[in-house]
Amino acid sequence: MRAELRSKIIEVCDKKIAAKGDNVGLSFYAFFANKNDNPQLLMEAATWWIQTHQLDHFVKAHKIKQMIQNGL
Template sequence: MRPEMKEKIIRICEAKIRQKGSNVGLSFYAFFANKNDDPELLMEVAQWWIRDMKLDHFEKAEKIKALISDL
């Protein structure tokens, strides 16, 4: 995972947890704008989410943050 993306995922998870509480769920799409301007990065994150980690479509932000922090 690219370091910039890892940092972005952690920032977004932390923001969502602050806004909506520790039970908030996210999809990997939460880390991208509606307009996909970097398909390679989107596929990199999708592969990590789906193939590598075998996560469901929505997962708890705290779980995602912990998993990405361990990379």
């Protein structure tokens, strides 16, 4: 996964946790605007989330952040 996407994921997770607490869940769509302006990056996130790690639609933000920080 490219560094740009890793940084974005951590940033979004931090914001969601700060706003809604440690128990907040999110989907990979949380990392993108409602407009599909970067389909390649969206597919990269979807592939990581769905195919590589077989995650549920909603996952705790702290889990996703930890996975990214651990290089998964």
